[in-house]
Each structure stands twice: as structure tokens, then as C-alpha cells.
Amino acid sequence: MAKSATKASYKKILSDLQEHNKWFENSIPLIASENVPSPAVKEALLSDFGNRYAEGWPGERVYAGCVYIDKVEIECMNLAKKLYKAKFADVRPISGVVANLAVYSAFTNPGDVMIAPSIPAGGHISHGKKEHSGTAGLVHGLDIEFYPFDADEMTIDVDKTKAKVEELKAANRLPKMAMFGGSLFLFPHPVKELSDFLKGYNIHINYDAAHVAGLIAGGQFQDPLREGADTMTMSTHKTLFGPQGGLVLGREEHAEPIKKATFPGLTSSHHIHHMAAKAIAFAEALEFGKQYAKDVIKNAKALADALSDAGFKVLGEKRGYTKSHQIAVNVLDYSDGGKVEADLEKANIIVNRQLIPGDIKAGRNYFHPGGIRLGVSELTRLGMKSAEMKEIAGYIKNIVIEKKDPKKLAAKVKSFRKDYQKVHYCFDNKLGAYEYVKLR
Numbered sequence: 001m002a003k004s005a006t007k008a009s010y011k012k013i014l015s016d017l018q019e020h021n022k023w024f025e026n027s028i029p030l031i032a033s034e035n036v037p038s039p040a041v042k043e044a045l046l047s048d049f050g051n052r053y054a055e056g057w058p059g060e061r062v063y064a065g066c067v068y069i070d071k072v073e074i075e076c077m078n079l080a081k082k083l084y085k086a087k088f089a090d091v092r093p094i095s096g097v098v099a100n101l102a103v104y105s106a107f108t109n110p111g112d113v114m115i116a117p118s119i120p121a122g123g124h125i126s127h128g129k130k131e132h133s134g135t136a137g138l139v140h141g142l143d144i145e146f147y148p149f150d151a152d153e154m155t156i157d158v159d160k161t162k163a164k165v166e167e168l169k170a171a172n173r174l175p176k177m178a179m180f181g182g183s184l185f186l187f188p189h190p191v192k193e194l195s196d197f198l199k200g201y202n203i204h205i206n207y208d209a210a211h212v213a214g215l216i217a218g219g220q221f222q223d224p225l226r227e228g229a230d231t232m233t234m235s236t237h238k239t240l241f242g243p244q245g246g247l248v249l250g251r252e253e254h255a256e257p258i259k260k261a262t263f264p265g266l267t268s269s270h271h272i273h274h275m276a277a278k279a280i281a282f283a284e285a286l287e288f289g290k291q292y293a294k295d296v297i298k299n300a301k302a303l304a305d306a307l308s309d310a311g312f313k314v315l316g317e318k319r320g321y322t323k324s325h326q327i328a329v330n331v332l333d334y335s336d337g338g339k340v341e342a343d344l345e346k347a348n349i350i351v352n353r354q355l356i357p358g359d360i361k362a363g364r365n366y367f368h369p370g371g372i373r374l375g376v377s378e379l380t381r382l383g384m385k386s387a388e389m390k391e392i393a394g395y396i397k398n399i400v401i402e403k404k405d406p407k408k409l410a411a412k413v414k415s416f417r418k419d420y421q422k423v424h425y426c427f428d429n430k431l432g433a434y435e436y437v438k439l440r
């Protein structure tokens with residue numbers, strides 16, 4: 001009895017995995033932090049590297065058996081350095097959050113002040129305060145201050161930031177680190193405009209490129225390491241080509257503290273199969289990244305324009321809505337971000353609700369915020385262009401404004417998706433983007 005119940009749950013897990021793939025094959029994936037990897041990246045994830053340990057640095061490992069792992073990791077670091085024109089790369093952090101923890105650990109002490117974007121202003125919870133369970137505050141004990149934010153320009157306010165840093169200094173709370181980058185990220189942050197000022201106070205500047213790493217790699221967003229950022233952290237799977245993982249970049253002088261923070265500080269296994277898959281993704285970005293980044297930004301602009309034409313309040317209007325892969329929409333005229341997210345999901349359109357400037361003051365929370373966020377990285381990688389963006393804006397209007405039946409629309413979405421089942425901007429694409437690989 002118990003045995004057959006176990007077998008049933010084993011089978012159920014595998015069939016749910018398969019169903020998920022089928023669902024995504026028939027959906028419009030618009031989560032800005034997601035992308036779809038190439039078959040080669042998936043192949044690396046299935047390799048035996050995933051069963052090994054390679055603690056330490058290539059050539060200085062703790063265990064034997066790392067001959068090929070060392071070769072791939074050295075190549076991975078070289079490709080990362082080439083892609084971002086950086087002197088030093090640590091490819092071991094297993095996620096963007098771990099990459100951020102590595103720079104917190106390397107360059108600050110608990111109790112130090114860090115200035116970062118607040119969440120409604122686009123910040124990420126890994127930059128957040130202890131009382132919000134933010135990683136920086138809760139795990140590393142940093143004392144967080146927020147940048148003044150300009151909601152019309154949808155970016156950090158340069159003059160008010162300077163004034164705030166002076167005030168903090170006067171109160172004996174000068175920041176040790178300034179964090180740029182975020183999760184709701186429509187326009188480049190003023191790194192160039194603030195870096196000389198911040199360096200005048202010896203403040204370490206880190207740029208969190210989790211969302212825009214692929215756009216930076218393609219030379220289409222901003223170039224933080226040339227604009228004055230000391231170090232740059234990122235996730236490798238949002239606008240970059242996957243797999244899920246992290247990366248830290250810096251100059252030679254940053255190498256030792258970052259290496260120690262990553263291992264033994266923050267990792268034991270660094271998920272070697274993911275490291276290998278990152279190496280492949282970096283090679284793909286070097287070869288195809290420029291065109292991809294251009295196409296992503298063009299698609300985001302096309303979707304934003306079409307949504308605005310459809311009657312939606314798209315944020316950042318003053319600046320043309322977006323210069324990244326993202327679009328943010330204020331949906332308070334119809335209901336709230338949580339309700340809109342759930343309605344769209346029923347029509348196989350996958351988006352996320354989003355806190356937007358003004359939400360916290362108005363008493364709205366993360367479950368029922370004022371906005372939704374859309375990202376076009378995955379649709380672009382599937383080969384979609386401006387015409388498809390217009391069609392998608394129409395579907396979103398059907399559900400949110402016209403309150404049409406989501407079931408009927410889901411069927412439309414399914415047929416719309418038929419021609420976009422391969423991953424583009426990669427060397428090999430024999431396997432379908434969501435094709436389920438059965439090994440049993």
C-alpha cells in the first residue's frame with residue numbers, strides 16, 4: 001500500500017513536470033526575470049559535472065577529479081571577463097543573491113551603512129532592510145538607507161542623493177557601499193553622474209546587473225564598470241542566456257576578498273554543472289548578444305507603445321516608457337496588480353504584480369500593488385518581433401480592459417504560440433524550447 005502510494009507520487013511529480021513544459025509551450029511568458037536557455041545550456045545541466053565537488057580555485061582544489069572541471073572553469077572565467085571587459089571574474093556564486101552577499105562580505109562589515117534603491121523604486125529584496133527580511137540587513141547586518149527617487153524620470157535623483165549622503169556623513173553614518181541596479185529597471189541608473197562624488201567619500205560602488213546583464217553584455221544599456229562601478233554582480237538567467245546562477249566582476253585588487261567570500265564563505269559546492277552552462281551562455285552572448293539586446297529593447301518599446309495605445313497607463317511615459325527589457329503598467333483603473341496577474345494567468349499570459357512608486361504611501365501592499373511588470377527577454381529569444389508585441393498588447397487589453405473570457409483567449413494564445421517553439425540567438429537549436437526530455 002505505502003509502496004504503491006510512493007510510486008504514484010513519483011509518477012505524479014514526473015507528469016507535473018511534463019505538464020508544466022506543455023503549459024509554457026502554449027503560453028506567453030512575460031516574467032522579466034526569466035528567459036529560456038539553449039539546448040547546449042540544458043545539455044551542460046544534465047552532465048556529470050552536477051554530481052561533483054570542486055571546492056576552491058582551479059588548480060588549487062580540495063578534492064581530486066577536477067581535471068576537466070578546471071579546464072571549463074578557466075574558460076568560463078575568461079569568457080566572462082571578455083564579455084564584460086573585466087579584469088577579475090568569480091563564476092562560482094550560485095545566484096544573484098549569493099553574488100550580492102559576496103560583495104557585502106568582501107567590502108563591508110555588519111553595522112555599516114549601504115545606500116540602495118527601495119523596493120517600490122525598483123530595488124531588490126537582497127538590498128533590503130532587516131525589518132523587511134532583506135538579505136543585506138538580515139544576513140549581513142547592513143544598515144540600509146534608500147536613494148531619493150524621481151518617479152517621473154523613473155530613476156535615482158542625483159542632486160537629492162548627493163544631499164542625502166552629505167546628511168548621512170554629518171550624522172556619522174556615511175555609507176560604506178552604494179548599490180545601483182534593481183528589479184524594476186526601466187532606465188539606466190546615474191552611475192556616471194554619481195561615481196566621482198561617491199568615490200570622494202571612499203564609498204565602494206557595486207552595480208547589481210541581475211536584470212540587465214544581457215543588455216550590458218550586448219552594449220545596449222549602460223556600461224557600469226566604465227562609468228565608475230568598482231564591482232558588478234548579476235544573475236546569469238534574466239536577460240543573459242541562463243542557466244540560473246550568479247557572477248561577480250571586479251578589478252584585480254578585488255580578487256582576494258571576493259574569492260574568500262565566495263569560498264569558503266558562501267559556497268561549498270558551486271553547482272559545477274551550472275558553472276559549465278554559464279560558460280556556454282557567455283559564449284552565446286559574445287556571439288549573438290549584441291543583436292539580441294537590440295531586439296529585446298526594440299520589442300519592449302513596441303509592447304509599451306502598443307499598451308499605451310490600447311489605453312493602459314504605462315510608467316515612464318516622459319522618457320518613452322523603457323530603455324530596457326521591461327515595461328511597468330499602473331493597473332489601478334481596472335483593479336490591482338494581484339487581480340490582473342491572476343486574470344491573465346487564466347488566459348495563459350504569465351506576468352507578475354509589481355509595487356510601483358506611491359504604493360506604500362497609499363497603503364497598498366505586495367499582494368495587491370498598483371502595477372504589473374512585463375519583460376520581453378524570453379519572447380525575443382523565441383524569435384518574436386514588433387508585430388507579435390502588438391498582438392500581445394491586444395490580448396492583454398482583451399482580458400484587463402474588456403474583461404473577455406480567459407478560457408477563449410487561452411485557446412487563441414495557444415495557436416499564436418505555434419510558430420515560436422525554438423530558441424534563437426544560439427549555436428544549435430535542434431531541441432524545442434520547451435521540449436520535455438525523457439530519460440527513463
Ligand SMILES: *Cc1c(COP(=O)(O)O)cnc(C)c1O
Pocket residue numbers: 033094095096097098100123124126181182183208210211234235236245246
Ligand atoms: C533577481 C534579482 C536578484 C536575485 O537573483 P537570484 O539569481 O534570483 O538570486 C538580485 N538582484 C536583483 C536586482 C534582482 O532583480
